[in-house]
Amino acid sequence: MRLTRVRIAVAAGLLAVSGTVTATVLAVVPASAGSSPVVMVNCAGQGQVRPGGYDVGCTANELLGTLQWQTWRGTAYGNGVLRVDACTPTCAQGKYIDYRVLTVLWRPMSWAKHPGHRYFTRMTWIFTSKRPAHARTAQTLTLPAR
Numbered sequence: 001m002r003l004t005r006v007r008i009a010v011a012a013g014l015l016a017v018s019g020t021v022t023a024t025v026l027a028v029v030p031a032s033a034g035s036s037p038v039v040m041v042n043c044a045g046q047g048q049v050r051p052g053g054y055d056v057g058c059t060a061n062e063l064l065g066t067l068q069w070q071t072w073r074g075t076a077y078g079n080g081v082l083r084v085d086a087c088t089p090t091c092a093q094g095k096y097i098d099y100r101v102l103t104v105l106w107r108p109m110s111w112a113k114h115p116g117h118r119y120f121t122r123m124t125w126i127f128t129s130k131r132p133a134h135a136r137t138a139q140t141l142t143l144p145a146r
Contacts, residue, residue, distance in 0.1 A: 036118075039117065040119065040123075041144070043055050045146040047111070047117065050067075050078075052065070052067050063082075064080050065081050065083055068080060074106075074108055076120065078103045079128075081099065081101065082098070082099045082125060082127075083098055083099075101127055103124070103125050104126075105123050106121075106122045107122040113145065121142060122141070124138055124139065124140040
């Protein structure tokens, strides 16, 4: 587990430093003809490749937006904004606060509902500047297959 965290931290650092170079280098490496891309499963149970946004808990209280992906293979690296509902005075009337994040999708597994396809089971985001009160610099979530 510790080694995985170190790998994610190193990858995030490399992403921050060389995002466009990495995307350019990986773009020239062809994927195998018989493989399908790993997907991120959304709240409706649909697989998405390189989504521009993601509803974190399917409650609209935390949303990842303006996602831009540098790589999308067995691990995906990108950046975007985590939008957190302040829930003041209520969550329905709250305003969103934006936090810049690096996002890593990892640990692809077979997707039981779609034989021959895989989906990402883990997502880690790393705050690059300010972060919500009491939030760690990096957080990892388990992503369901729905």
